[in-house]
Amino acid sequence: MSKKNAFYAQSGGVTAVINASACGVIQTASQYPEQIGKVYAGLNGIVGALREELIDVSQESEETIAALRHTPSGAFGSCRYKLKSLEQNRAEYERLIEVFKAHDIGYFFYNGGGDSADTCLKISQLSEKMGYPIQAIHVPKTVDNDLPLTDNCPGFGSVAKYVAVSTKEAALDVASMCATSTKVFIVEVMGRHAGWIAAAGALAQEQEGDAPHIILFPEIAFDKEKFLAKVQDTVEQHGFCVIVASEGAQYADGTFLADAGTTDAFGHKQLGGVAPTLATMIRSELGFKYHWALADYLQRAARHIASATDVEQAYAVGKAAVEAAIAGKNAIMPTIVREQGDEYRWHIGEAPLDQVANVEKMMPREYISEDGFGITDAGRAYLAPLIQGEDYPPYANGIPRYARLKKAMVEKKLADTFEI
CATH class of the missing domain: 3.40.50.460 (Phosphofructokinase domain)
Incomplete structure (x- = not known):
């Protein structure tokens, strides 16, 4: 795949560590300048793509991006918006492809739960049918811990x-x-x-x-x-x-x-x-x-009061998502694999999105x-x-110091707007 820009977005209820995944995506993408051009973030998730409201992440300082690792909530804005099927609302997919084409986006990293996995899968499948293939990688996140095929969920x-x-x-x-x-x-x-x-x-x-x-x-x-x-x-x-x-x-x-x-x-x-x-x-x-x-x-x-284990895993799945895309993979989700043994150890695996989307993992009896x-x-x-473990944010005057983004918007290239 020739050099393309990347689009990252956050979806659903946010967590204390979703921005650590964003940090993992952005910092890792910067290590592949020959494959990935700019990283854009959707303002308020997939809604930002539909409205062509893209944040130019390159306008943020390295210090600000690093600070995302210890910043809670969704720094770029999240949303609860589920794409319908192609048959139900073809206009949504045509709009997404139009926006991605206009901004030369070839990588899509969607950070969310089961419904977001469904959106990611649909974009992967339907973008190819519509003549503009997108490498779509789902970055797992949910406080509910109900995603399948991963030992646990960041957040x-x-x-x-x-x-x-x-x-x-x-x-x-x-x-x-x-x-x-x-x-x-x-x-x-x-x-x-x-x-x-x-x-x-x-x-x-x-x-x-x-x-x-x-x-x-x-x-x-x-x-x-x-x-x-x-x-x-x-x-x-x-x-x-x-x-x-x-x-x-x-x-x-x-x-x-x-x-x-x-x-x-x-x-x-x-x-x-x-x-x-x-x-x-x-x-x-x-x-x-x-x-x-x-x-x-x-x-x-x-x-x-975040878990240090959680912070580390959240960053790791963001990093792994980019590495998977660089390796040519598509429609997958990085997973956390618990290793056997008395001492807790884990590594990153992967799962196909068609086995993740819209599946809930309950507590075993x-x-x-x-x-x-x-x-x-x-x-x-x-x-x-x-x-396990503590990963305290830096403090100033007794209050945690969290990242504040400029959220510099990319100039729109499409004349029309899209109503949601």
């Missing part, structure tokens, strides 16, 4: 660390006040249909009886009577009860405990409100005083305790290495 380890630490600290607070005040504390975490983030709360436990006392997984059908009995027994035994609840907790018939009644741009049900739902249930049935907290954006933006309220030794052995 998850840092959320897991945040949830474990926050659960431990909040539990100490509740324990100190439970004699005369709060008896039950509930923290609601993300995860959609998979319980990986909720499971990470168990890493706060050091010995028998430590919080969290109850974890609610989407994979285990919620049984109200069994749950309330567990809360009652825990309060009687320990004086208080700490619960980590996944937003995707659901009844046996598949109904979510907290269905917001809407869907996002990817067609997923909007979830949220499990904690207050459970709190109301506990108060009305058991009469205990409660508090609840919603980790929400805090859990995925907490770069100050063997990782969840028999009663459905905790994790097993196997679950702990899987989770524990992913939160």
